[in-house]
Amino acid sequence: MARVVIDGKSYEVDGRRNLLHACLSLKLDLPYFCWHPAMGSVGACRQCAVKQFKDDRDTAGRLVMACMTPAADGTRISIDDPEAKAFRASVIEWLMLNHPHDCPVCDEGGECHLQDMTVMTGHVVRRNRFPKRTYHNQDLGPFLTHEMNRCIQCYRCVRFYRDYAGGRDFDVFGAHDQVYFGRAEDGVLESEFSGNLVEVCPTGVFTDKTLARHYTRKWDLQWAPSICAHCGLGCNTSVAERGGMLRRVMNRVNPEVNGHFLCDRGRFGYERAQRVTEDPEKEKRTPEDSEKKGLSESSGSSGVKRFSEFSGSLCGLLIGIGSPRASMESNFALQTLVGKDHFYSGLSDLDASLVSLILDILRNGPARAASLQDVENADAVFILGEDVTNTAPRLALSLRQSVRQKALERIGKGGIPLWHDAAVREAMQDEHGPLFIATPYATRLDDVATAVWRAAPDDLARLGLAVAHEIDAEAPAVSGFRMPMNSMADALRDARRPIVVCGTSCGSVPLIQAAANVAWALRRQGRAADLCFTVPECNTMGAALLGGGRLGAAFEAEADTVIILENDLYGRAGAAQVDGFLGRVKHVVVLDHLRTRTTSKAHLVLPAATFAESSGTTVNNEGRAQRFFQVLPSREPVMASWRWISEMLVAAGRTGWASLDEVLAAMGDARIRAAAPPAAGQRIPRRPPRYSGRTAMAAHVSVHEAPPPPDPDSPLAFSMEGFSPEAPPPLTPFFWWPGWNSIQAAHKFADGPSGVRLIEPGQRGAFFREVPAPFTPRRGEWWVVPVHHIFGTEEQSAMAPAIVKRSVEPTLALRPEDASDLGVSTGGAVQCMLDERTYRFRVQLRPELPVGVAGLSLMGATKGVGLPCWMALRRA
Amino acid sequence: MISILRSLWGVFLHAFRRRVTHRYPDEPMPLPPRWRGRIVLTRDPDGGERCVACYLCAVACPVHCIALQATEDASGRRFPEWFRINFSRCIFCGYCEEACPTYAIQLTPDFEMSECERKNLVYEKEDLLIAGMGKVPGYHYYRVAGVAIEGKGKGEAENERPPVDVRGLLP
Numbered sequence A: 001m002a003r004v005v006i007d008g009k010s011y012e013v014d015g016r017r018n019l020l021h022a023c024l025s026l027k028l029d030l031p032y033f034c035w036h037p038a039m040g041s042v043g044a045c046r047q048c049a050v051k052q053f054k055d056d057r058d059t060a061g062r063l064v065m066a067c068m069t070p071a072a073d074g075t076r077i078s079i080d081d082p083e084a085k086a087f088r089a090s091v092i093e094w095l096m097l098n099h100p101h102d103c104p105v106c107d108e109g110g111e112c113h114l115q116d117m118t119v120m121t122g123h124v125v126r127r128n129r130f131p132k133r134t135y136h137n138q139d140l141g142p143f144l145t146h147e148m149n150r151c152i153q154c155y156r157c158v159r160f161y162r163d164y165a166g167g168r169d170f171d172v173f174g175a176h177d178q179v180y181f182g183r184a185e186d187g188v189l190e191s192e193f194s195g196n197l198v199e200v201c202p203t204g205v206f207t208d209k210t211l212a213r214h215y216t217r218k219w220d221l222q223w224a225p226s227i228c229a230h231c232g233l234g235c236n237t238s239v240a241e242r243g244g245m246l247r248r249v250m251n252r253v254n255p256e257v258n259g260h261f262l263c264d265r266g267r268f269g270y271e272r273a274q275r276v277t278e279d280p281e282k283e284k285r286t287p288e289d290s291e292k293k294g295l296s297e298s299s300g301s302s303g304v305k306r307f308s309e310f311s312g313s314l315c316g317l318l319i320g321i322g323s324p325r326a327s328m329e330s331n332f333a334l335q336t337l338v339g340k341d342h343f344y345s346g347l348s349d350l351d352a353s354l355v356s357l358i359l360d361i362l363r364n365g366p367a368r369a370a371s372l373q374d375v376e377n378a379d380a381v382f383i384l385g386e387d388v389t390n391t392a393p394r395l396a397l398s399l400r401q402s403v404r405q406k407a408l409e410r411i412g413k414g415g416i417p418l419w420h421d422a423a424v425r426e427a428m429q430d431e432h433g434p435l436f437i438a439t440p441y442a443t444r445l446d447d448v449a450t451a452v453w454r455a456a457p458d459d460l461a462r463l464g465l466a467v468a469h470e471i472d473a474e475a476p477a478v479s480g481f482r483m484p485m486n487s488m489a490d491a492l493r494d495a496r497r498p499i500v501v502c503g504t505s506c507g508s509v510p511l512i513q514a515a516a517n518v519a520w521a522l523r524r525q526g527r528a529a530d531l532c533f534t535v536p537e538c539n540t541m542g543a544a545l546l547g548g549g550r551l552g553a554a555f556e557a558e559a560d561t562v563i564i565l566e567n568d569l570y571g572r573a574g575a576a577q578v579d580g581f582l583g584r585v586k587h588v589v590v591l592d593h594l595r596t597r598t599t600s601k602a603h604l605v606l607p608a609a610t611f612a613e614s615s616g617t618t619v620n621n622e623g624r625a626q627r628f629f630q631v632l633p634s635r636e637p638v639m640a641s642w643r644w645i646s647e648m649l650v651a652a653g654r655t656g657w658a659s660l661d662e663v664l665a666a667m668g669d670a671r672i673r674a675a676a677p678p679a680a681g682q683r684i685p686r687r688p689p690r691y692s693g694r695t696a697m698a699a700h701v702s703v704h705e706a707p708p709p710p711d712p713d714s715p716l717a718f719s720m721e722g723f724s725p726e727a728p729p730p731l732t733p734f735f736w737w738p739g740w741n742s743i744q745a746a747h748k749f750a751d752g753p754s755g756v757r758l759i760e761p762g763q764r765g766a767f768f769r770e771v772p773a774p775f776t777p778r779r780g781e782w783w784v785v786p787v788h789h790i791f792g793t794e795e796q797s798a799m800a801p802a803i804v805k806r807s808v809e810p811t812l813a814l815r816p817e818d819a820s821d822l823g824v825s826t827g828g829a830v831q832c833m834l835d836e837r838t839y840r841f842r843v844q845l846r847p848e849l850p851v852g853v854a855g856l857s858l859m860g861a862t863k864g865v866g867l868p869c870w871m872a873l874r875r876a
Numbered sequence B: 001m002i003s004i005l006r007s008l009w010g011v012f013l014h015a016f017r018r019r020v021t022h023r024y025p026d027e028p029m030p031l032p033p034r035w036r037g038r039i040v041l042t043r044d045p046d047g048g049e050r051c052v053a054c055y056l057c058a059v060a061c062p063v064h065c066i067a068l069q070a071t072e073d074a075s076g077r078r079f080p081e082w083f084r085i086n087f088s089r090c091i092f093c094g095y096c097e098e099a100c101p102t103y104a105i106q107l108t109p110d111f112e113m114s115e116c117e118r119k120n121l122v123y124e125k126e127d128l129l130i131a132g133m134g135k136v137p138g139y140h141y142y143r144v145a146g147v148a149i150e151g152k153g154k155g156e157a158e159n160e161r162p163p164v165d166v167r168g169l170l171p
């Protein structure tokens, strides 16, 4: 803590920060451009000038850049000093010399940091009469638009894209006053985090291309705090709608989870949910063939009536299958309806065993589940088997920061403040690591790895176990194993906060056990080692915590009626098995918002709400329960799954729930309830104070304005009355503050974490002792591991138009030698028999694959294949 | 008595004074061009829609009676897909006109728009769009804006230099 005097007033601030950060934390207004809370200062824009005084007798002072000056004890500055003010106004005037007359057609308008800063400094009249500089734009792919004329050369974009996110295909070009921020030539931005440029760029150079298709100003959107539904990390988002149409997703800062950044799947994967909502009739949440069977889908209470009609008595032969992509509340509701003994978790059998093993490790072992922030701060990382960029994308960005920790420690000791980004990077040069990556195939993080190793999952597990043994002799030894990456155990042992990253994507139990052994061995050596496991879906962890029988058991169970909750069984088990099950059960009821192969086999489909149409809780990979809130007003017949089930309970003469808080109370877990405040007290508006068009939006239908729809499930209101900046973090719908219309307003808000961790470590120290045998390749057969794709694997985002444009065609990856043995080359096709079905795959050559291993894209039909497995491949 | 007669005389004299009653609607009202009446959307000198769907009029409106949806066509021009003013709410304050950066929305000297049913006071874009430029002849937003549209490339707006050659090395 340090005492600084600002404009004659004394304040207590964090001495490790720079003055700009300190002033902003005190909610003082000081204009800036190039500083970023996650990226530090470079002093490029000269906008944050303040007057600094030597002592209380110094009246002349000197101009300094606040972002480049430490908030040291005893510092005296003035923000309001006339000279500082004039300086800042002239900086804006320079930046505006060439600025185009674009605001009316600029997508940044109304949420533009440059507009805000221009107003704040008071630059109102353009004096420059000389012609303006212009640039050509580039086509950067389906996510971003590029309008270079609007650039103010703050360098934030390159600093994010190259320095922070490790992208290589974007840079600054040109010289003197003609610098250009873009790619060497037109083309799709390769980074999985390119969408963050929308928020990082303080101007309208980079804007959201998906938003432009249904453009609405920030002030006209109705927002709600949400949790990304597209992978297991649970990044915090703000989702926005207008007129019943989901329009955009933006980042919501949760310092312990996503911080200031999202991945592109999370940011641009929303349009599917939007389309369903937009036109439920056309999109047909009703399968056609249910009509053929004479059991058409139903709406509202008639749906429940139909349900109770043909399910006869609700007890006895009723079973329920839950879902890892449905909320805790919906899963719990189904469990309540069918009873604990008849509830099945809805994970594939393999996933269920992997996740329950992970749960066991995190609950009973001594290593904690690491948050993304913990990963960012780790000083040594060992990745076992996960291609994180594709399975848990945002984690890859955190890992890119972790490789800097070791060097940062050294540099910090040398006296360079860590917010001084340019100096830190200069001192760091290319130093990075330690980060060890052991995976079956190449990953996008290999460029920052200390060492990489490619092997079959069983051999990766052997590597992990051998490393654990080297760290702590108590851990089981692996006989006959030659360590491929030497000094790895030493590097992990030298670290103070090492983290082992593993997950479910290789489908290997020994691998997860090996990861646990490494972390536990480090714990035994007194290191604060953590574990970071990735899981496939937004509520996989929650579904595992809730428990339930195996899916395989459900298929064997005796049942007259099965209720399937937001789940496509064909992605969880073999088609023959699912066909047999669905054919055998008399009544198949599916609650879903996606149209899947399972809904097409259902006798009754009840339209369930998407994440945007309902409120609920999901539990992320770290075991953090987080609440998402409804943003689209409810529309008949769509209801949250737990509401449908509640109506079924009522129809069966039992008690249902009227609000989310009632379900949470029934669940009885105080920690899940505490994830967000209940629906009580002063309502928080979902709409900004300048929301427009209230009396005209629906005037063509009726000139009588309807009252705002009630929301029994949250403390938020579908209205503009109230003041949202006072909302606690889990209830902050959007970042806006008087004078700060852009997302940079985030610093005016409480910056505490949100969500409640449900899993804390235990004491058990015993290592896993089974050591798998070395992987032995087979002749004519390959061990096929799933290859995840950031764009295409996750089913809720896979159909979003922008994501579709980035999805790759599913392929089967083979070693070039294997491919030539089979007589195929890139683009050729192979086929194999599985489950009595012939599959055809296009071949892709990946020379890094281990001998005997192939990789198959996990998307669409390949999900039910049951990867990893042995496959006999033939040329097709 | 005297006073009664005086009053009668006075009233009688008024019969010869100049009449101040305006015989509306038989005689039209003379209104200044800046009168704030019925709102129109004007066109640019080329006959294109002036409105670029920036939403500024909507947000400036104190009674929130303007709503629209932006869209873009192949030429790169932005325009409203639909544009609605609910005149049963409008208070003719003229804030929308003041907010409009393209002189598209203008108030006109016409107040004769009474209706028996409120819903007939909801005007759509087709009802609002006029053929001419209204009070501000000559202004064309896209000639001063930096964005490229069909027929006007980068650097071709008023007072612009040709686009930078990023690969050029000349100082």
Ligand code: SF4
Pocket (backbone or CB within 6 Å): A099, A100, A101, A102, A103, A104, A106, A107, A108, A109, A110, A112, A113, A114, A115, A150, A202, A203, A204, A205
């Ligand atoms: S970047 Fe900001 S200031 Fe520039 S045209 Fe866009 S909205 Fe206006």
Ligand code: SF4
Pocket (backbone or CB within 6 Å): A150, A151, A152, A153, A154, A155, A156, A157, A158, A181, A200, A201, A202, A203, A205, A206
């Ligand atoms: S493109 Fe945006 S972020 Fe990059 S330098 Fe220009 S204004 Fe800054």
Ligand code: SF4
Pocket (backbone or CB within 6 Å): A228, A229, A230, A231, A232, A233, A234, A235, A258, A262, A263, A264, A265, A266, A267, A392, A393, A394, A395
């Ligand atoms: S990393 Fe996962 S949770 Fe985060 S934004 Fe991407 S898909 Fe969503």
Ligand code: SF4
Pocket (backbone or CB within 6 Å): A104, B050, B051, B052, B053, B054, B055, B056, B057, B058, B068, B096, B099, B100, B101, B102, B103, B104, B105
């Ligand atoms: S302010 Fe003008 S340009 Fe903008 S939406 Fe309204 S009429 Fe159109």
Ligand code: FES
Pocket (backbone or CB within 6 Å): A020, A032, A033, A034, A035, A041, A042, A043, A044, A045, A046, A047, A048, A049, A065, A066, A067, A068
């Ligand atoms: S923010 Fe301080 S110089 Fe840019």
